[in-house]
Structure formats: structure tokens, C-alpha cells
Amino acid sequence: MKEKDLMAELSSIRSLMERSAKFISLHGLSGVLAGIYALIGAYIGYRLVYRTDNGMTYDNYSLHDQETISKLVVVAVLVLILSITTAVVLSARKAQQRHQKIWNTASKALLLNAGIPLLTGGLLILILLYRGYFGVIAPACLIFYGLALISGSHYTFNDVKWLGILQVILGLFAAMMPGYGLLFWAGGFGILHIIYGSVMYAKYDRAK
Template sequence: MKEHEALAELSSIRSLMERSAKFISLHGLSGVLAGIYALIGAYCGYRMVYQAGTHLMYRQYYVNDQTVIVKLSLIALVVLFCSIGTAIILSTKKAKQKKQPIWNAASKGLLIYAGIPLLTGGLLILIFLYRGYFGIIAPACLIFYGLALVSGSHYTFKDIRWLGLSEIALGLLAAWMPGYGLLFWSAGFGVLHIVYGLIMYYK
């Protein structure tokens, strides 16, 4: 009986330590919804870029129309803000249900370690836009986002690390096949988010 109580106490202590060291309020459905937002944004971008076509094709030239670039950037920003807003709302709700603080050492660590690659990637992408290097924007988005997930995974679920590695792999493939940037962007930010969001939700 004493051994059972000791094991239960150790399990409770371990759970408390994990809660303080890991941000476990991240909601799986936020990943699913982020993926849906990305697919909707990708469809809008596809209709904008491939106006004359009826299916995805290899682009032998890059988009250089400033009006189209601005519209695509606005679509990406809308997807980003919707995804971040949804993640904050659902994570806050989950934290309240579990009676846990949303802002603690783990969430601070997640914000810092994931934020540095994201901020660096965002600034680099702005430079690419300014310099007209449009063909490598999609790979850069995927690679730096993947690096952010891998870096931040130390402060949240381990599955996030595999999502990050998958995003990096897709980014490298997108760099190798620049004509399919929109397709890889849709797969990375859309399909992978939905798949990993469902995995996290059911776990």
C-alpha cells in the first residue's frame, strides 16, 4: 500500500514538473483550423496566379506583377493572423479548463525559441520581396517555420518537432522545384497542419 502511494506521489510530482516545463495548453484543433485557413488562402492565391489555367502546372516564370505580389502577401497575412488568433483563443480556453496559467515559464520559452527563427525568417522574406526574389519565398516560409517548430518543441509536445522536420523537408523540396512553390506551401501549411492537429487532438 505504501509503495502504491509512493508511486502515485511520484507520478503527481512528475506531472507537475512536466506542466511547469512544457506548454501543454496548445490545442490540436487550432492546428486543424490553421490548415484549413492555409488551404483557403492557397486556393485564393491559385485563382489569382493561375487565372488562365484550370489546374496546377509547372511555372516556367515567376510572378513579378507588383499588384499580384501585394495581394498574395495580404492573403498570407490574413492566414497568419487568423491562425495565431485561433491558437490563442483555443489555448486560453484549454488552459482555463485545466486551471493552468496560459503565461508561464514554458510559454515564455516557447515564445522566445520559436519566435527567433520566425522573426528572422519574416525579415528575410521581406528582403526577398523588396529585392524581387519571389521564387524562393515559399521555400523560405516553410524552412524557417519548420526551424521555429523544432526549436520551440522543447517547450511543448514532442510531435511538434516532427511537424517542424516535415516542414523543413518540404521547404527544401520546394527550393529544388521552384515552379511548384504554391503546391508545397499548401501541403506544408495546409495538409500537414490538419494531419498533425488531428493527431494532437486525439492524443
């Protein structure tokens, strides 16, 4: 009986240590909603960049039209803001329900480790935009986002690492197929996020 009590106590201590070392307030629905935002943004981008009567054929004028480029940047920024806001709100609500703090040592470590690749990738994308290298922007977005997820996954659910690996792989394929970057962008930030968010919700959020 004492041995069982000891094992239960050790298991409780281990669980407590894992909660303190990892940010576990990420909400699966935030991934689903981020994917939906991304698909809406991709559709808007499609209408801006491609000729609707010729499938995935570039409208060359649009690609070099500053107004169109500005609209694409605005769409991407709005998708990013909506995704981050949704993640913060849902994660804060989940942490409150579980009587946990959203801003702790684990969340700070997650932000730092994921933030470095994200910031680096963001600066590179701005340089690519300025230089007019539009064909590699989508691959760069996917690859650096994937690297950020892999880097930050040590401080949250291990599932995040696999999402990051898939994003990097998708980004590399996008780099090999110029002209289809928007499709890969929609696949990575849209479809993969919806699948990932659904799995996370089923594993960690449903009936919690």
C-alpha cells in the same frame, strides 16, 4: 502499500514538474483550422499567380505585377492572423478548462525559442520580396517555420518537433522544384497542419 503510495506521489510530482516546464495548452483544433485557412489562402494565391487554363504554368506578368504581389502578401498576412488568433483563443480556453495559466514560464520560453527563427525568416522573406526572388519565398517560409517548431518543441508537446522536421523537408523539396512552391506551401501549412491537428486532438483534447 507504502511503496505504492510513494510511487504514486513521485508520479504526481513528475507530472506536475512536466506541466510547469512545458506549455501543454496547445489545442489540436487550432492546427486543423490553421490548415484550412492555409488551403483557402493557397487557392486564392493559385488564382492570382497561375493561368487557370494551363495548370501550374506561371502567369509571368502577374509575378512582376506589384498589385498581384500586394494581394498575395495580404492573403498570407490574413492567414497568419487568423491562425494565430485561433491558436490563442483555443489555447486560452483549454488552459482555463484545466485551471492553468496560458502565460507562464513555459509559454514565454516557447515564444522566445520559436520566435527567433520566425522573426529571422520573416525578415528574410521581406528581403526576398523586395529583391524579386519570388521562387524561393515558399521554401523559405516552410524551412524557417519548421526550424521554429523544432526550436520551440522542447517547451511543448514532442509531436511539434516532428511537424517541424516534416516542414523543413518539404521546404527543401520546394527549393529543388521552383514553380511548384505554392503546392508545397499548401502541403506544409495546409495538409500537414490538418493531419497534425487531428492527431493532437485525438491524443490530448478529445474527451478531456
